[in-house]
Amino acid sequence: MPKIIIDPVTRIEGHLHVEVEVENGVVKDAWTCSTLFRGMETIVEGRPWYDAQHYTERICGVCPAPHGHNSAFALEDAAGVNIPVNGRLMRNLLECGQLLHDHVLWFYVLNGLDYVNVPSALGAKASSEELQTVQRRLQVFVDSGQLGFLESGYWDHPAYTLPPELNLQLAAHYLESVSIQATASEAFAVFGGKFPHHMSTPPGGWSSVPHEEQINRYAFKVREVKDFIDNKMVPDLLAIAPYYLDQASIGQGHGNYFSWGVLDWNDLEEGRPENRFFPQGAIIGALEGNLEVQPVNQLEDVLVWYNSTWQEPFNGVHPYEAKQRPDFTGPHGITEVAGLDRYAWDRSSTLKGVPCEVGPLAEMLMAYLVHGDSHPAKQMVDSTLAAVGQAGNVPVLFSNLGRIAARTLKIQLVADQTLAYVEALRENMKNGDLDFFAPFPDSPSGRGFSGWDAPRGSLAHWVELDGGVVSHYSVITPSGWNFSPRMTSDRIRGPVEEALVGTPVADPERPLEVLRTLHSFDP
Amino acid sequence: MNRLEKALEAHDLSRRDFLKGCAALAAAMGLGSSFAPNIARALAQAAERPPVVWVTWQECLGCTESVTKSRNPDFVSLVLDLVSVEYHEAIMAGAGESAHQSLQKTVSAGGYVLVVEGSVATGIENAMTVGGRTSVDIAREVIPAAALVIAIGNCAAFGNVQAAYPNPTGAVGMLEFMESEGMDTEKLVQLTTCPVNPVHLTSTITYFLTRGALPETDHWRRPLVHFGKKVHDMCERRAHFDEGRFVEQLGSEAEFNRYCLYKMGCRGPSTFADCPQVLFNGRTSWCVQAGQCIGCAEKDFWDELIDFYQPLPGIAIPGVGGIRADADTIGIGLAAATGAAIAAHFAVSAARGRLGKTQEVVEKEEEV
Incomplete structure (x- = not known):
């Protein structure tokens, strides 16, 4: 059976090696292998407790906000600190800046080139002066003979099916999106100091009291981003979807979805996960028609598996017991891994005993099913399904196209919600509430947990403190769910491995379709 | 035309x-x-855009993220007009073999700008691999053929957080790696903040393009123009330090008044970088507008400058009333107190007569 090795998988955060076995032009089996290990959890141990979030932000430079937030929430949980409402509001505002930047960047720069054929845009009939300008710019670039980052593309692949005019429109928006995601990051930086790696979020709340001019700058930058999302990104999704309806039946996966929830909503003071804007919950067995949302108990439901990882084995342990002890047994350079018992740096994770897909699709499903008509997700998803002739057909979302649509629609909701937080902050400050921070307790001890989704999906931190020092730290990132290698004694495939099965491959030399399934997870 | x-x-x-x-x-x-x-x-005369190979090893991709936020030039102009990015895993269209071929083609031609993001794993070499090779294997191939090497961010320069105790993978930065391999470090420049400031990268690239040489650097191979001065000396809150007005509690009225963060643990007095001048994210903000400086431009700051919310030890705090003359002494005294690395910075700079040079640079910038 021909095997395809893709290494590096490009246009992702992190380092990924993927192998697929192809039979009759379809993926029969797959292995995902993370090829980077740093030992961050070990490094945080022994540090002053309130410093932890500075270390853990550096786990991901694409999503430092949710790492910093989970760290701070978990430290507060361990130390028994209640943060002021304004502290929560500021964290929501920072998280929104993070999300707005992330999803825009993903839609065009990371995922977009799988669907948009840039060279084809040169042959388009430009319908506006703006598009003519972009076309000229691309022409100069191509005429230079130095195609740079575009040279390696699979541009003559038959799976690129957009007409030249749509390719030009999307290419123009690709270029514009780079500026827009920078604007979203500037909104983030107004409050956080810089993006990535903000300085604003110690345990206790928020370090600085915002000035009105900062709130203004934040709000106006967000409006600019929202304008782009409403008038370009969402219409782009609807414009290209009809050409790629095949993606609605590719990349199904296990059909188990899970989210810790993210962004506070109608009980801001309590911040209960099941009441968040994207609420906490799990759906197990969606492909069998089970769409009931189950509650999640982090102490009972989450297990970390080591049976396929290059770390010392502690099979099926809770994150409070999980350790990072590297023990590399693979081939030098990680050349080929299929068939090896241990074949990745990532550990695997199960929820309620099964592998779970995490990310915006899971988040949108929870908002849709938990909050129902009281939440804008319901109307948005229903009308989008109707617009593509799939009214009421929620299962069509369990696919690559579903993930792409969910992430795009989600960010439109987030942009609206961002401005609601701005108003809430202004209202509080107008009423004289200038409380943003609760002081550090002296040398706290205890266990703490926080689950709060990152842009790519479920992210949680577990911490144990002993006399003001971090004595244990554990993180499960979204990749720790989606890119799990085989797990449990049954060696069940990880969510992405399972989603790759069934992906068509027209040309093993140019595995564009495999990249589409991978990128739909925003790895 | x-x-x-x-x-x-x-x-x-x-x-x-x-x-x-x-x-x-x-x-x-x-x-x-x-x-x-x-x-x-x-820029206009350059017949070809200089080829860039941008490798990402043990990193968080935060430096790429930071550079995509560049303004003047923006990232699109950088990639389409200023340089030709032949290889960068996070943005390039092709993957796997196709990506690898782009790398090989550029490396065999030689003479490219090598941008390094992330540290090299030298302890557990297989803790970092791309395309069937470890970061050590790749580094040995791509560094010698490069015209210059720009280490962006604290990971590429010093190993950063993954090199902090106990450094589980043996992460090292470019200077240490190249020295240990006997490579020519004269073509290395290190831009050491976490993440890299895009201004530092674009200015280093255009300096090289326009002059065919690297800017003058300190003993860590950092351009003096960006790393020759202390954050504290250019800080927008400096006047409050001199006048003895300090934030005593985060989120307080004193913080609303933007008093000095020294007592909140600010590492500005021991950190060499021009963050207060160039800011981040298109000159939107910088750390001290949101919290304190944690010294992210310095080597080993995760081990040597920690307990980030406690004041730096061994420094006399100004009382009420202006004592500007003493403030500079504090900075120098502090350098001795906060570890050999920083003291060495002064010693080497002074020995090379570069402290005086730095002063000239400051004056020049004030003219602008």
């Missing part, structure tokens, strides 16, 4: 806009606006 004119037309940019961008770059490089036309000429 020459290449520049074509490019400007394609952007709907006037020559005036272009020169404005060049002036911004000149200012970032500490060169003064009169140098802008030279930059413009050099």
